[in-house]
Amino acid sequence: MDFLIFKAPMLMVQASLDGILLGILFALIAYGMALQWGVMNIINIAQGDLVILGGYIAYTIYLWGIHPAWGVIISPIIMFFVGWALYKLVINKVVDRDLFISILATFGIAIVFQQLMNFIFGADVVVAQSEYGTTMLFDNSVTLPNSKIFSAFISVLYAVALVIYMKKSRLGRAIRATAQNARAAKILGVDTEKVYAATFGINAALCGIAGALISITLTLHPYVGLPYTVRSFMIVIVAGLGNLPAVAVSGMGLGLFEEFADYILGTEFRIGAVFMLLVFILVYRRFKLSKKREYLK
């Protein structure tokens, strides 16, 4: 336990801002997960690995001499097709089966993706340089990398665009209809197969954006996908499916929680604290649900 953070108010500001900026990025990944979970009832264990793959795409264009920030446009386009292909190859075979099968299938995909990325991009840790500089606040005692601000801004931009798209466009309405009742949607002429493929593609594209942002804010390595899967799982569990404002709030909350856990409990418990919180929330929800059931009786 370390209470340094409570003695220095500037550290508190730093931690809060770091947490919120990071949380917005997590929320974007979680939104993709919530979307396809809601529509297809699939828990995608490979979510984090799709993120990392998106990051490697941005890193590749960086190696070609293009600024990695373009990755937030190029990477989702490529990732959309990766997601689409993945759906056609694997996911469509497990989409109506029980949750366990889909977890197994996506777990398999995660392993394949990790090994492929390791094979193609190598096992070295890599970073892309954005050269965006730093914003300094309060007489330099709080420093925010502009790349983090950029990544939060882009995340918000894409999230808002997606919400509008889901509300206004034909495909968006078809996706929402399928999420509500796939059978009814089918009867009313929605090509659910296409909707599923598009949903998985959109999820992969969101991962692609997040990955590109991670390549300029953090580091990339073929095997660091899992923590992103866990975080987005956690955010979705807290926020519920198909509720974007809740996803955003719970994403930022998780970012803050991680950052404060880091300061108070120590860095070694940062990810551990996320898992503990997950267990706690699952138990709490179960407790609440059982109470509700009693009431219904």
Next chain:
Amino acid sequence: MNKIAKLFVTFFSALTLALVSFSSSFAKVEGEYIVLGSAISLTGKYSSNGVHTQNGYNMAVERINNMGGVEVQGKKYKFEIIYYDDESNPKRAAQLAERLIKQDGVHYMLGPYSSGLTKAIAPVTEKYKIPMVEANGASRSLFTKGYKYLFAVLSPANQYLEVAIDLAVEKNGGKPVKIAQAFEQDAFSQDVRLGILDAAKRTGSEIIIDDKLPKELNDMAATLAKVKAVKPDVLVVSGHTKGALTAIRQISEMKVDVPMLAMTHCDAAKLSKQHGKKSEFALCASQWHKNLSYKDKFFGSGKKYAKDFQKEFGYDPPYQSAESSAALLVFKDAFERANSFDRDAVRDALVDTEMQTFYGNIKFGPGGQNVAKPMILFQVRCKGDNCENKVVAPTKWASDKFYHPIPKWSERS
């Protein structure tokens, strides 16, 4: 009838299997070849360093074979290595070590990459009394278990950054310093940490931040914000390549000013290439540098080795390759002095090793670690956008002066 036929089949297949394993158990020396075995990470998360290790081994095998091989009892032998891919997985590595020893009949082993995998294999080689010369397991715990068949050509992990603390104290006019440190939670990094703790105790220095980084971590913002707040004299970071890259990225972005920054794995992370000028002034621990003045008759000098390696594999050799090549030189020397293929004779010869290679002097301590070679420290220095690693300690080999303190970010262009 059917039953009897089945019984026969079972019996014969068992017999064949027994014969196969029996015949191959003589494979330690086949014709003119001395067969060595190694489980190595060709896939998985250690694969890049695994390949560096393998390239180092192969380079030395080729060189030794071309220069007359190994002479035992008047006859010339050549080295040959059986490799298996351990997938960067300790369990798999231990299985493969068993397989090399029991099925392939290997009697002499070369180490895998990383402390973790060496730790997994050492109990196996020890059990079968197989001498293993390893070049990539530096964890101190490898040398405190009383292993008798384990020999490491490299300096143990706790020595990596001890020198850096001494250097910091020296620069502080002999007065104790304030240390902030962040180490990954793995065998190697924790051993580096122990070394720092020893050095801190010895010099009376105080450790004001002592963070442990989880394996999955790629964000150290919290640690660095604390560093900014408490202003230590020296910041020490060790977390393999990920730790080095994350640290430099966030130190530069958060404009963290420390007078001295000491790290491990800078060259494996290609720090000066990936981060360029941002990595300038970082002080890095290294087992070897091509500019050191050690010599041997196979590779000549470090510089010559680097040149030949570059020609053969197309990249500058990291120290992981150099130390792996040195492991073969040690084996050759031991075989010739033992003048026998008896495992225990070879093992006893290894114990008495005292030699110089291009990589450094080699003499094994009671735990099997190399006690004859000091660690070196280099500092990243840049001219324009071109950054290089310059040896700054120990003074005997220093090509450049240690730059201290690191200028503030506001003064750096």
